[in-house]
Amino acid sequence: MIDFDYIKARDISDAVGRMAQNPAAKFIAGGTNLIDLMKENVARPTRLIDITGLPLTEIEETDEGGLLIGALVPNSDLAYDERITKRYPLLSSAILAGASAQLRNMASTGGNLLQRTRCLYFYDTTTPCNKRERAQAAARLTASTA
């Protein structure tokens, strides 16, 4: 893998502060997507800020009658939560239709929304990809048609 340093955030303001200090840092929770991208050299953070100790693991009722899902609630806990299965069955079945039981146990709700699992070109760093590095493919296309 790539070389990076690792720090465990003490609380939310510590995590946010450390991210502000280093734009090449990344938060890590479940790691199911980020570690994979780092193994493929697609993501190259110089620092990982571990946020798994932060108090973001609850599912709470809101005043408007909805639910507020903590960013660190694991996919499996969310999918099987009774409030979700009763009131938001589509969300539950969508989660259970993806990944595997092991990955759902690891993956967080916040990380799920931020994941970057994409096509083979995205993963292959020898091919240009606008999703991986903006304007790269367009530049290649311009060069070849010029």
Place this chain on the structure above:
Amino acid sequence: MQQRPQAGLTPKLEVTLRVNGVERRVSLRPWTTLLDALREYLDLTGTKKGCDHGQCGACTVLVDGRRIVSCLTLAVMKDGVEITTIEGLATNGKLHPLQKAFISHDGFQCGYCTPGQICSAVGLIAEGHAKTADEIRELMSGNVCRCGCYPNIVAAIEEVMQGVPSESRP
């Protein structure tokens, strides 16, 4: 990949890994996965490296009783938590019921995926969401078997789930 001289690498961190009830202090780089830590630092080679990308399930272990893939887990993030590998399932020299059932049902051929299959099945049963053979198949879909022993794997898990001991089978 960024190439730096060895001396310039991020220093090792001291981590306490609690594996199968035994605490082990290890000094690891941040990028060492739990899978590599188990195999290369603790000599626990029962956990297998298959795809190393979280897709095959061969590296499945239990962390605080929940099944996860150790290849996508950084060891430094599991400091002090309870890790169970295939080596920790037998108690006092007696095989775990799932280990027995995999033998009696011939739930493997080459055996490479088996530690992951069994750890995953322990997690599956603890989760309690599978009630039927179809649900076992669905919730074991994170464990791939190149030899194609799926019918026997499902039969082994089903038997343990229903609490029928292997010895009493005809």
